[in-house]
Amino acid sequence: MSAAPHTRTEDVVEIVAGIAVPDPYRWLEGDASVPGEVADWQRAQAAYAEETLWSGHDRDAIRALVEHSHEGAWPELPRSGGGLWFRAQGGRLLVADEPYGAGRILLDLRRFDEPGGTAVLSWFAPSPDGAVLAVGVCTDGSEHNRVELVDVATGSLRDDAPPEPLHSSWGGGISWFPDSTGFAFLGLRSPAQDFRQVVYRRELGTRGPSAIEDVPIPDGSREYTRIQFSPDGRWAVAVHRVGTPFPVAVRDLSHPGTGWRPFLPPRPETVVGHIVGDRYVTVTDLDAPRRRLVAIPLDAEDPADPSGWTELVPEGEAVLRSVLPVGDALYLSEFHRTAARVRILDHDGAERGVVPLPGQGALAAPFFPLTGLAAESRDGSFVFAFSTLTTSWGVYRHRPGGALEVLQEPRIAIDATAELREATAADGTAIPYHVVRPRGAAAPAPVLISAYGAAGIPTLPQYQPDLAAVLSAGGTVVQAYLRGGGEFGSAWFRAADRERRGTRDGDLLAVAEDVLATGIAAPGRLALSGGSDGGLMCGNAITARPDLWCAVLPRAPLLDLVGGFRNPYLEFVIRKAWGDPEDPVDVARMIALSPYERVRPAEYPLLYVEAGANDPRCPPWQARKFVARMQAAQRGSAPILLHVYENAGHGSGTGHDVIVAQDAAWLACLLGALGLPDPVAPQR
Known part of the structure; x- marks a missing residue:
């Protein structure tokens, strides 16, 4: 078995709000898309991870199980317009008289494929009269998508689509005018990395740049905005902020010029x-x-x-x-x-x-x-x-x-049971979690904890292909509902927001301890996974209590808060959710809760970090730097692994084949860590 690639360090110290912050792996923030040291290092880490995590596993059987699990993935709901129904199916857009009628193909997304990049549907929106279908297309996993307009009668692409790209689908795509003559949308005004979004107004038939809609948003805000129109065309409302929206402005369209x-x-x-x-x-x-x-x-x-x-x-x-x-x-x-x-x-x-x-x-x-x-x-x-x-x-x-x-x-129906239980946090708060186990499975068992607990986003009891694959392979899944999420209202969210962010980490440890104490998880067979901000949770869990876990698997993670200050999008997120990067009290708190800063020499369990090369939210250098520091600090024998996937982003803009490859490697790593056998390929 190969050893982890060597990583050099540099004597870099940054002064942030008067606090000295050593950053020995700053050079790994370089661009891996161009030939050079960072690109070579990233490829070497991916090769090391692939060799290590697939050793002794049946790649075909694991991939087949993952493909099967994805057959039940979240569907794109059909949408109506002009008495017609539009839906996405197998990389194509169809129009029919009923939501799932036979219909006809309007658009095959493969026409937008690029060398090395598969076109992915970000969103779609038929005009109210059903004459035009607007489609958001992403080709590199970055979530940055462009608008394409399809003439429904002929299936041909129109030549009046706006040239301005959308940063992501978080604004909900476009908002059609009620009379179908055009639409409003939130687009980028400058290169994507600058993260400068404005509301545009686009009339059908327009060529060239779109007109800027002068919505009165709060000064200095970099938040998302969506325009809503009343069906009768009288009112327009501008709703501002992605996570905690509010109607910032209104317009009476019945009075021209208002x-x-x-x-x-x-x-x-x-x-x-x-x-x-x-x-x-x-x-x-x-x-x-x-x-x-x-x-x-x-x-x-x-x-x-x-x-x-x-x-x-x-x-x-x-x-x-x-x-x-x-x-x-x-x-x-x-x-x-x-x-x-x-x-x-x-x-x-x-x-x-x-x-x-x-x-x-x-x-x-x-x-x-x-x-x-x-x-x-x-x-x-x-x-x-x-x-x-x-x-x-x-x-x-x-x-x-x-x-x-x-x-x-x-x-898909998995032969498993789900039971809602509770752990008790240090402050006495009951922290609910579901235990999902294959029917008849013995306890204690190999267990994966999955959690998030951030941004007011509710984690809900829904089907997830990656967790379904774990259950199908014989593992038990614990889904925890930590403070910081939105499952129990805004008080639950704000109990772990900004200056209280550390509350979530304590809630996770309470669940882990309860799962072990009550005999749900076998000692030494408890793993953890989470994505995005949940990846930061994973980073804090492995650095705080390496003894609890047999493996920790962050996905598309945020791991270096101080480094995030230098990225326009992450700086926006950090100011919202953590604090002021210019306030020494806030910065000291963020340093204490930033996994990259928390790494110390210790005996760590297996760590496998997956990231996307084109991730606009948690750029891959976040994962690179953390893994480099963890490899240097590892005093045990468990591998510290990283795979940055090409043509991958934060998830929603990533092509199906890449997602399956990511999930398969993640599952292989997890099965090995939990001591579970490889699955038998599902029968077709």
């Missing part, structure tokens, strides 16, 4: 919903941590005064998630102890019934509330995807007063 006027001022609370008549019907956590449903008059003299709001649904036990107008009803999505529920209401909030969901699980929804505002109902029905921890995604339709229709059956 510009945007401020609506709500920036506050920490979420106010996110849809235009219904002349009101903004919205879910908010203002004075209600589990959220309530209110209606705000769009023509109010002082819309920021809550005394002028009408409360439609007060705060209750369940956490309200989102509201969607469907015909003459409102569909209110919520979750109770992580499980989804959907109530049907009149426009005045009176309850008309509930949607009979197929089980205890989750509705498909984007990570962030702002992205979810792209959802709409043009045909008077509620179309949704639903899954559980053991059953893959199915697609369903419901109409007010009607029965539940199955549009697409779930393709």
